[in-house]
Amino acid sequence: MCVAGIYAYIYASHDERERTLNRKTIVEVKNLCKSYDKLEAVKSISFDVYEGEIFGLLGPNGAGKTTTLEILETLRPKSSGSVWIDGISLDENPNAIKRRIGVQLQESGYYPNLTLVEVCRLLAGLYQSDADPLALLKRVDLVDKAHVRVDKLSGGQKQRFSIATTLIHKPRVVFLDEPTVGLDPQARRNAWELIRTIRAEGATVVMTTHYLDEAELLCDRVGIIDEGKIIALDAPHTLIDHLLAGGFRREKPVREATLEDVFLHFTGKELREDA
Amino acid sequence: MNYFKMLIAYVRASLRAITRNPSSLVFGFVFPLIFLVIFGLIGGRSFKVTVGIIDAPQNPLNEVLSHVSSVEIVRGDESALHDKMIAGDLDAFLKIESAPEKRWNVSLYTTAGSSDGRAFSSMLQGITSDLNMKLLSIETPPVQITHEVLQVRPSRPIDFILPGQLGFILLSAGIFGSAYTWISLRERRVLKRLFVTPAPRSIFLIGEAVSRMILAAIQISVVIAVGHFVFDFTLIHGVWTYLSMVGVCVVALIVFLGFGMMVSNIAKTEQAVPPLANLMVMPQLMLSGAFFPITILPVWLQPICRALPLTHVNDALRGIATGNATWELMALCFGILIVWGIAVFGVTIKIFRWE
Numbered sequence: 001m002c003v004a005g006i007y008a009y010i011y012a013s014h015d016e017r018e019r020t021l022n023r024k025t026i027v028e029v030k031n032l033c034k035s036y037d038k039l040e041a042v043k044s045i046s047f048d049v050y051e052g053e054i055f056g057l058l059g060p061n062g063a064g065k066t067t068t069l070e071i072l073e074t075l076r077p078k079s080s081g082s083v084w085i086d087g088i089s090l091d092e093n094p095n096a097i098k099r100r101i102g103v104q105l106q107e108s109g110y111y112p113n114l115t116l117v118e119v120c121r122l123l124a125g126l127y128q129s130d131a132d133p134l135a136l137l138k139r140v141d142l143v144d145k146a147h148v149r150v151d152k153l154s155g156g157q158k159q160r161f162s163i164a165t166t167l168i169h170k171p172r173v174v175f176l177d178e179p180t181v182g183l184d185p186q187a188r189r190n191a192w193e194l195i196r197t198i199r200a201e202g203a204t205v206v207m208t209t210h211y212l213d214e215a216e217l218l219c220d221r222v223g224i225i226d227e228g229k230i231i232a233l234d235a236p237h238t239l240i241d242h243l244l245a246g247g248f249r250r251e252k253p254v255r256e257a258t259l260e261d262v263f264l265h266f267t268g269k270e271l272r273e274d275a
Numbered sequence: 276m277n278y279f280k281m282l283i284a285y286v287r288a289s290l291r292a293i294t295r296n297p298s299s300l301v302f303g304f305v306f307p308l309i310f311l312v313i314f315g316l317i318g319g320r321s322f323k324v325t326v327g328i329i330d331a332p333q334n335p336l337n338e339v340l341s342h343v344s345s346v347e348i349v350r351g352d353e354s355a356l357h358d359k360m361i362a363g364d365l366d367a368f369l370k371i372e373s374a375p376e377k378r379w380n381v382s383l384y385t386t387a388g389s390s391d392g393r394a395f396s397s398m399l400q401g402i403t404s405d406l407n408m409k410l411l412s413i414e415t416p417p418v419q420i421t422h423e424v425l426q427v428r429p430s431r432p433i434d435f436i437l438p439g440q441l442g443f444i445l446l447s448a449g450i451f452g453s454a455y456t457w458i459s460l461r462e463r464r465v466l467k468r469l470f471v472t473p474a475p476r477s478i479f480l481i482g483e484a485v486s487r488m489i490l491a492a493i494q495i496s497v498v499i500a501v502g503h504f505v506f507d508f509t510l511i512h513g514v515w516t517y518l519s520m521v522g523v524c525v526v527a528l529i530v531f532l533g534f535g536m537m538v539s540n541i542a543k544t545e546q547a548v549p550p551l552a553n554l555m556v557m558p559q560l561m562l563s564g565a566f567f568p569i570t571i572l573p574v575w576l577q578p579i580c581r582a583l584p585l586t587h588v589n590d591a592l593r594g595i596a597t598g599n600a601t602w603e604l605m606a607l608c609f610g611i612l613i614v615w616g617i618a619v620f621g622v623t624i625k626i627f628r629w630e
Contacts, residue, residue: 073471074470074471075467075470075471095473098471098472098473099473101471103468103471105464105467105468105471107464108464108465108467108468109463109464109465109468110465110468111288111289111292111460111465112292112296112459112463112465113291113292113295113296114288114291114292114295118288118291119288121284121287121288122284122285122287122288123472124284125280125281125283125284125285125287125288126281126284126285126469126472126473126474126478127472127473128277128280128281128473
């Protein structure tokens, strides 16, 4: 463990220390490759995700984040490499993996003309789960929308519903692909709370995001992907400490508050549902 | 894994979604029932001619005609009746003049091109010849006619038009319904979301087909029930006839669902679906004898009509309803459906895209 790592360990909260001590790998990716014709989208990626953490995959557009995620989600065949989720090999039993993971896709739709409860019932049926749709909707504060059609929801509500549907069968690992894209600051904070609750209830979260402030606040560890390779992988504050240790200094001095803080100061932190 | 439960969950959701879609209700229930009522009312009109008789002294023909139920008699003087004829209120009028020795001269006036006038003319011939023989006391005329009506094809308009409506339901539910569903499930990434569940992909294919079949069976039952109880549509062996018709419809629907899936895969976007689907629906609707018999179409078109699956479905349904379905007719219907089924699903499997 490097100096920065020890430093991070000593100053980490009790919860965080607990998690670091009992590190059990739940997602194991080894030398994962994916190529389309001549394009190599993913070039031998390896990483582990530990049980109970929020793991972030970061990277510019086209870096291979979604491709990697979709391979883990059993949606896309890999070219080579190996993947284990909760001790199960992707090659041997993809169906068993499907039963252990919850998946939120980028801009995925739901069966047209159905209400939230009906979509939940359909998915519960396909997962063979006896989850109560109303209890599920209660967790994401959408009980009053239970009999409304999905397309009538606001952006934030849709995203919350989308996350809720990943929990129907009590998955061990939840994959979230850009869960806060297009949300206003209030709705984003609300989604963060929800993601933290999912983790607190025992699931591991693997997510992608473009918002680095979000990754810094939310993720226990992040992997940065560029051009199909992982170029950095550690806890956000460790990565920052490394950068600073290398002599990096921001050009402008950092202020104590950001424009987002100003925005939230004036508009309040309560969720707006009318949008 | 209980695949049956997965299928039930899918079919339930799919049926809910279809019944909430206004266009599937309009095409599935409203249109067929409107057509049925319109054609049912046309068919309900029995033959009736309005005939004017110029005021004349007592005569036997006058007596007989007043007892014929399909003839409505209007009396008046010659110029009044002539005016009514020109106005189109009369199909024919008669001038009966008495001649010596208990004879009568009858003059019949009709307008050119009036089919009801022509029909009344031959009717009058028959009535007059019967009357003449009676007046001449001939009891056994040398030439006698016995008339027997053979039920070889639907003679009543409702027996013809209702099976055509069932064909219309199958075609729109199969082609339009399934094409729209598949393209929207694909383009809106609904399928992708479903693929992360442990349900095998075949559940979605079978589920869509089953929900369409259930809905079509309900639509068909409603149309047959309205036809039977309101317009006296013939169900020769009652419930069994109805069940056989539903059976033929379900098999035919599978083929049309294949057409719909083919369209959804040829089309790149949702906007491309209507023209493509119409291309398969409209010509087939016109050429398959759904609304009018194909025998009135030009001879060179007939082989094309005979090659269409819906033509044979319509024939089979009409045959079953009136009790004229032969084994040959049914074998031909299922044979043609199987050939089309193999062709359509062959193409569909080749071009089918899940994403």
